[in-house]
Structure formats: structure tokens, C-alpha cells
Amino acid sequence: MVDVNGVRLHIAEQGSGPLVVLLHGFPESWHSWQHQFGPLADAGFRVVAPDQRGYGRSDHPEDVDAYTILHLVGDVVGLIHALGEEKAYVVGHDWGAPVAWHTALLRPDLVLGVAGLSVPPPFRGTQPPLATMAKRFDGRFYWNYFSRPGVADVELGKDPRTTLRKIFFWGSGDSPDAGTGKQPLVDPERGWLATMPDPEVLPDWFTEEDLDALTESFSKGFTGALNWYRNLDRNWELTAAWHGAVVTPRALYVYGDRDVVPAFPGTPELIAKLPDLMPHLWRAPLKLTGCGHWTQQERPHEVNEALIDFLRA
Template sequence: MINVNGIRLHIAEQGEGPLVVLLHGFPESWHSWRHQFGPLAGAGFRVVAPDQRGYGRSDHPEEVDAYTILHLVGDVVGLVHALGEARAFVVGHDWGAPVAWHTALLRPDVVRGVAGLSVPPPFRSTRPPLKAMQERFGGRFYWNWFDRPGVADAEFARDPRATLRKLLYFASGDAPDAGRPENVLVDPERGWLADMPEPGALPGWLTEEDLDNLTDSYAKGFTGALNWYRNLDRNWELTAPWHDAVVTSPAVYLYGDRDVVPAFPGTPELIDQLPELMPKLRRRPVVLPGCGHWTQQERPDEVNAALLDFLTELRG
């Protein structure tokens, strides 16, 4: 447990050398990086993965506005310094990717290099994202569903293990309809889980023990994690000073070709433009064939190879 930015963060740690901070997404925990610890530590890096605020054994502030992007970046910067380092490599997946990208954007002096999985680098839109999606999809986009106080919280908490089992399978490359944008539209009357397929068996990359570990990390419920989404418009307001700013740290971006996130409205066009928009993007995005949303879990060998190539190059 590390005291950081006014809260306590639970971390997992392995290895010695240059610091690499691994940031998980939703609905995950530090455990989503279980396949990265050994290879990165074995290559001479100090690997640290926190349960981010609102997740797992870390603190879960009650106030919704305690989960803004400035709080989340502050947690990363504070963690790097609390670990006795001035700089670190920062790697993020899903929600962890925007935190990693924004840490590099707001504090490039702290970031030696940044890698994002699934979610591409942030380029601030001209409209608040929750309002834009509300209008575009009539309130059915899952961000707007999550924004309703207590609604998704209650749906997910009725049976946390079943919730996580469905969500992980549904967004994986193993699901028959993986990668279809309409998958993230929710029936407001029935909830999101009602129409998700029930996997007959877990995908090969996910064991029952992995699912047990993840379920245990949601003993405090889902509200802290959902509060991240409830700050999307507030984040848009807070990041106004960085409108049109770009990440200048060395960077790499990876995603699966069956991941729904890179198919969100406007995202394919952004990905095509990344080499021109980001001066230090080391290469074109790394695309993982057949991979869904859970990149580092579904394709650990490919992800590890890409990260080690990137990290060792920067380490010199």
C-alpha cells in the first residue's frame, strides 16, 4: 500500500531497473497485467501495477468528482515519486490508456515513454463527449448508461462474478460478434447484461482462478470504477488548456482488430492520422489479428514483444 495524492493505492511490484507503471482499465485490476510482470522484470525493468483509485484494494473516494482525469494523472505522478523515481515509462490499457496518454501530455518531464493499448491518444473534441453521445445515440451509448447514478452499479452488483464473466467474454475476440459498434448500445429498460451472450466456457486466455481474483477485487462494488465515466464531460472542461496539444513523449499504440473501441465513431480516422499527429510515435500502430479488447490478456506474447522492443530501445 502506497500513500499517493491523498489516498492509498494498492500495488503489485516485481523486478529492478527503470520503472514501468502499468495502468489497468474497466472492469479490471492490477491482475490484468499478470502476463507482463515476468517478461518485463526479466528484461531488467522494475514493474509496478496499481489498483487505480476506485478499484480493488485501493481507496474508493465517495465523491464523484474525485475521479477526474487530473486526479488520475496526479495518482500516477505521485506514485512515480513515492517509489523514489523522477521518471517512468507509463503503459495503459482501456481507461488506463487515457490516464497514461494524459500523464505524458500534462507531465512530459515525468514520462520517459508512453504506450497505449486499445484506446488511442487523446485529441480533445469540440463537444463534451457524454452530451455528444447522448444526442447521437439517444442515450443508449454505454457511457450514458453508466452516467445514470446507481443504475449500472446495481445491475453489475447483483452477481459480480456473472457480470465480469459476461463482460470479459462479450468484448473479447472470441465472441462471435466482437468489434461491432452496435454492441455498446444499451436497452435502458433491460440493462446491458440482459442481451450479452453467456459463454459456455471461458476463453482460453481466462481461467476460473483469474475470474475469481477479479471478482474478489470488486468486493466494494462498481461505483468507484463507474465514477470515471461520470467525469467524462468534466474532463473535457478541465482539459481545455490542452486543446490541440499533442503527446510529445516517445509513444507506441497497440490494438486488436476485433476490439470495438477502435471502431468508435471517428476513431478509425484518428488512428489513420496518428503518424502525422504525433511526432514521436515510434511506428504505425501495432495491430493484433483476431484480438478483442483485452489485449495484454488475449495476446500476452505479442504485447510483451512490442512493449519490450519499445522499452529497450528507449532505455538504450
Template sequence: MVDVNGIRLHIAEQGTGPLVVLLHGFPESWHSWHRQFGPLADAGFRVVAPDQRGYGRSDHPDAVDAYTILHLVGDVVGLIRALGEEQAYVVGHDWGAPVAWHTALLRPDMVRAVAGLSVPPPFRGAQPPLAAMDEMYGGRFYWNYFERPGVADAEFAQDTRTTLRKFFHWGSGDAPHAGEGRQPLVDADRGWLVDMEDPEVLPAWFTEDDLDALTESFSRGFTGPLNWYRNIDRNWELTAAWHGARVTRPALYIYGDRDVVPAFPGTPELIGQLPGLMPNLWRKPLKLAGCGHWTQQERPDEVNTALIEFLEAHS
């Protein structure tokens, strides 16, 4: 347990050497990186993965506005310092990717290099994102569903293990309709889980032990993690000063060709433009064939190889 930014974060740690901070996404925990610890540590790095605020054994602030992007970046900055370091490599997946990208954007002095999995670098749009999605999909985009206080919280907490099993199957490259450009739309009256398939057998990369660990980490419910989504428009307001800014630190972007996130409106075009928009993008975005949303879990060997090459190239 580490005290940072006014809260306590639970971390997992392995290895010695330059610090690499691994930031998980939704609905996950530090455990989503368990296949990265050994290889990165063996390559000569000190690997630290926190349960981010609102998750697992870390603190779960009650206030919705305690989960803004400035709080989340502040947690990373505080963690780096609490670990006795001045700089770190910062790597994020899903929601952890925007936290990693924004840490490099807001505090480039503390970031040796940055990598994002699934979610590409942030380029602030002209209007608040929740309002844009509400207008585009009539309030059915999952961000808008999550925005409703207590609704998704209650649905997901009815049977935590089943919720997580469905989510991991739905978002994986193994799902029947993965990679078909589908958008995550929700009928708010019926909820999201009712239309998600419940697999009889888990994929080889996500075992029953993995599901046990993840289920235990959500014993305090889903409200903290969902509060991240409830700050999407607030984050847009708070980052006005960085409108048009670019991540200038060395950067790596990895995504799966069957991941739903890179198919979000405007995202395929953004990914195609990244080499021209990112002055220090390492090589070109790495697209993993057959990989869904859970990038580092579905393709650990390919992700580990790419991360180690990237980190060593910028050591």
C-alpha cells in the first residue's frame, strides 16, 4: 500500500531497474498485467502495477468528481515519487491508456516514454464527448448508460462473477461478432448484460483463476470505476488549456484488429493519421491480428516483445 495524492493505492511490484508503471482499464485490476511482470522484470525493469483509484484494494473516494483525469494523473505522479523515482515509463490499457497519455501530456518531465494499448492518444474534440455520443446514438452509447447514477452499478453488482465473465467474452477477439465495426449500444431499460452471451468455456488466455482474482477485486462494487466515465465531460472542460497539444514523449500504440474501441466513431481515421500527428511515435501503430480488447492478456507474448523493444530503445 502506497500513500499518494491524498489516497492509498494498492500496488503489485517485481524487479529492479528503471521504473515501468502499468495502468489497467475497466473492468480490471492490477492482475490484468500479471503476464507482463516476469518478462519485463527479467529484461531489467522495475515493474509496478497499481489498482487505480476506485478499484480493488485501493481507496474508493465517494465523490464522483474525485475521479477526474487530473486526479488520475496526479495518482501516477504521486506514485512515481512515492517509489523514490523522478521519472518512469508509463504504460496503460483501456482507461489506463488515457491516464498514461495524459500523464505524458501534462507532465512530460516525469515520463521517459509512454505506451497505450487499445485506446489511442488523446486529441481533444470540439464538443463534450458525452453530449456528442448522446446526439449521435440517441443516448444508447454505453458512456451515456454509465452516466446514470446507480443504474449500471446495480446491474453489474447483481452477480459480479457473471458480469465479468460476460464482459471479457464480449470484448475478446474470440467473440462471434468481434471486429465487425459494432458499436457498444445499450437499451437503458433492459440493461447491457441481458444481450451479452455467457460463455460455457472461458478462452485459454482467461482462466477460472483469473476470473476468481478479478471477481474478488470487485467485492466493493462498480461505482468507483463507473465514476471515471461520469467525468468524461468534466475532463473535456478541465483539459481546455491543452486543446491542440500533442504528446511529445516517445510513444508506442498497440491495438487488436478485433477490438471494439478502435472502431469508435472517428477512431479509425485518427489511428491512420497518428504517424503524422505524433512527432515521436515509435514505428507505426502495432495492429495485432485476431486480438480483441484485452490486448496484453490475449496476446501477451507479442505485447511483451513490443514493450521490451520499445523500452530498451528509449532507455
């Protein structure tokens, strides 16, 4: 447990050497990086993965306003210093990727290199994201559903194990909808989980023990995690000063060709332009064939190889 930025964060740690901070996404925990600890530590790095605020054994502030991107970046900055380091490599997946990208954007002096999995670097749009998606999808996009106070909290929290089993299968490369470009829309009458298949057998990369650990990490419910989504428009307001700015530290982007996120509106075009938009993109975006959303869990060997090459470079 580490005290940073007004909250206590639970961390997992292994190895010694330059610090690598691994930031999980939704709905996950530090455990999503289990396949990265050993290889990165063996490669000569000190690997630390927190349960981010609102998740797992870390603090879950009650105030929705305590989950802005500035708070989340502040946690990473505070963690780096609390661990006795001056700089770090920062790697994020899903929601952890925007936190990693924004840490590099706001505090490039602390970031030796930044890598994002699934979610590409942030380029601030001209309109607030929740309003934009509400207009495009008639309020049915899952961001908008998550932003409604108390609604998704109840649905997801009713049976956390089933919720997580469904979401992880739905978002994986094993899902029937994977790679189709189908957007994550919510049935206004039945909720988000109603249309998701419930697999009888889990994919090979996601065991019952993994599901046990994940379910335990949501014993306090989903509200803290959902509060991240409830700040999307506020984040847009708070980052106005960085409109048009680019991430300047050396960067790596990895995604799966069956991941729903890179198919979000405008994202394929952004990914295609990244080599021109990012001044220090280490290589062209790495696309993993057959991989869904859970990048480092579905394709641990490819992700580890890419990360180690990037960190050593």
C-alpha cells in the first residue's frame, strides 16, 4: 500500500532497475498484467502495477469529481515519487492508456517512454465526447449509459462474476462480434449485458482462477470504476490548454485487429495518421492478428517482446 495524491493505492511489484509503471483498464485490476511481471523483471526492470483509484484494494473516493484525468495523472506522478524514483516508463491498457498518454503529455519531464495498448494517443476533439457520442448513437453508446448515476452500477453489481465473464468474452478476439466493427450500444430497456453471450467455457487465456481474482477485486462494486466515465466531458474541459498538443516522449502503440476500441468512430483514421502525428513514435502501430481488446492477456508473448524491445531501445 502506497500513499499518493491523497489516496492509498495497492500495488504489485517485482524486479529491480528502471521503473516501469503498468496501468490497467476497465473492468480490471493490477492482475491484468500478471504475464508481464516476470519477463519485464527478468529483462532488468522494476515493474509496478497499481490498482488505480476506484479499483480493487485501493481507495474508492465517493466524490465523482475525484476521478478526473488530472487526479489520475496525479496518482501516477505521486506513485513515481513515492517509489523513490525521478522518472519512469509508463504503460497503459484500455483506460490505463489515456492515463499513460496524458502523463506523458502533461509531465514529459518524468516519462522515459510511454506505451499504450488498445487506446491510441489522445488528440482532443472539438466537442465534448459524451455529447458527441450521445448525438451519434441516440444516447445508446455505452459511455453515455455508464455516465448515468447509479444505473450501470446496479446492473454490473448484481452478479459481478457473471458481469465480468460476459464482458471479458464479449471484448475478446474469441467473441462472435469481434472484428465486425459493431459498436458497443446498450439496449435502453434491458441494459448493457443483455445482448452479450455468456460462454459455457472460458477462452484459453482467461482461466477460472483469473475470473476469481477479478471478481474479488470488485467486491466493493463498480461505482469507482464507472466514475472515470462520468468525467469524460469534464476531462475535455480540463485539458483545453493542451488542445493540439502531441505526446513528445518516445512512444509505442499496440492493438488487436479484433478489438472493438480501434473501431470506434474516427479511431481507424487516427491510427493510420499516427506516424505523421507523433514526433517520436518508436515504430508503426503494432497490430496483433486475431487479438481482441484484452491485449496483454490475449497475446502476452507478443506484447512482452514489443515492450522489452521498446524499453531497451
